[in-house]
Amino acid sequence: MDEDRIDFVFKALAHPERRRILAFLHRQGEQSLFEICAFSHADGGQPLARQTVTQHLDMLERAGLIEISWKGRTKAHSVNLGPLREAIARAVGTYL
Amino acid sequence: MDEDRIDFVFKALAHPERRRILAFLHRQGEQSLFEICAFSHADGGQPLARQTVTQHLDMLERAGLIEISWKGRTKAHSVNLGPLREAIARAVGTYL
DNA sequence: AAGTTATGCAGTAAAATTACTGCATGTCAA
DNA sequence: TTGACATGCAGTAATTTTACTGCATAACTT
Numbered sequence: 001m002d003e004d005r006i007d008f009v010f011k012a013l014a015h016p017e018r019r020r021i022l023a024f025l026h027r028q029g030e031q032s033l034f035e036i037c038a039f040s041h042a043d044g045g046q047p048l049a050r051q052t053v054t055q056h057l058d059m060l061e062r063a064g065l066i067e068i069s070w071k072g073r074t075k076a077h078s079v080n081l082g083p084l085r086e087a088i089a090r091a092v093g094t095y096l
Numbered sequence: 097m098d099e100d101r102i103d104f105v106f107k108a109l110a111h112p113e114r115r116r117i118l119a120f121l122h123r124q125g126e127q128s129l130f131e132i133c134a135f136s137h138a139d140g141g142q143p144l145a146r147q148t149v150t151q152h153l154d155m156l157e158r159a160g161l162i163e164i165s166w167k168g169r170t171k172a173h174s175v176n177l178g179p180l181r182e183a184i185a186r187a188v189g190t191y192l
Numbered sequence: 193a194a195g196t197t198a199t200g201c202a203g204t205a206a207a208a209t210t211a212c213t214g215c216a217t218g219t220c221a222a
Numbered sequence: 223t224t225g226a227c228a229t230g231c232a233g234t235a236a237t238t239t240t241a242c243t244g245c246a247t248a249a250c251t252t
Contacts, residue, residue: 003112007110007112010106010109010110010115011110011209013106013109013110013187014103014106014107014109014110015209015210016099016103017210019106019190022191023190023191026190026191032228032229033228033229034227034228034229048210048211048212049211049212049213050228050229051211051212051213051229051230051231052210052211052212054229054230055209055210055211056210059209072218072219072220072228073218073219073220073227073228073229074219074227074228074229075228075229079191081191081192084187084191084192085192088184088187088188091109091180091184092184094115094119094122095118095119095122095175095177095180096177096180096181111239111240113240128198128199129198129199130197130198130199144240144241144242145241145242145243146198146199147199147200147201147241147242147243148240148241148242150199150200151239151240151241152240155239168198168248168249168250169197169198169199169248169249169250170197170198170199170249171198171199
């Protein structure tokens with residue numbers, strides 16, 4: 001993994017709402033934007049505008065941590081843990 | 097570890113220069129601010145003002161990733177990997 | 193004591209992030 | 223086909239981050 005991608009992964013993890021969303025997708029599997037918004041509102045999260053959630057999802061996607069597939073008019077988001085594992089492996093190899 | 101501290105750790109790791117400094121301290125052991133600045137200038141790093149390096153070190157310290165001890169007028173920085181291990185353990189426990 | 197060295201503190205500017213609103217577009221369902 | 227639904231796109235404002243400059247302070251050295 002190149003350093004740019006590593007950087008995107010750490011930046012993506014640097015916001016609590018994005019970590020919450022990532023954990024949610026990991027528990028629930030594929031979820032649409034609306035479902036993610038609903039979760040974001042409930043479960044202790046401060047209510048964010050749908051477009052704001054989209055921005056967070058964009059950063060997760062840029063890091064390769066989520067993947068998108070379209071089903072008609074709904075966008076399905078699923079977690080890809082590969083980049084997270086690689087980032088952790090890098091950290092472990094460097095520091096531990 | 098509380099969520100705030102976790103958040104500081106991920107935020108601290110979200111800048112490549114801070115990860116470089118952390119790896120440097122881990123290799124070299126205790127280093128002064130000036131030594132860290134010298135490393136920052138050399139070794140491919142873009143030259144940053146001393147005060148800018150201090151700001152990065154402040155964020156690493158806020159996360160508990162480095163610790164300070166004064167020897168006369170020089171400030172000795174050393175790595176503390178505890179919070180990094182806890183953050184990784186949290187990530188592993190949550191996602192993997 | 194005076195000069196040099198290592199660092200701190202305050203203020204500022206540019207850039208990135210975070211969050212918003214308003215409007216547009218494509219898709220499904222009645 | 224028309225209306226509701228799921229999402230995109232553009233523009234903006236507030237906040238945070240990043241990096242800077244200038245000056246101040248405290249500690250060694252000579």
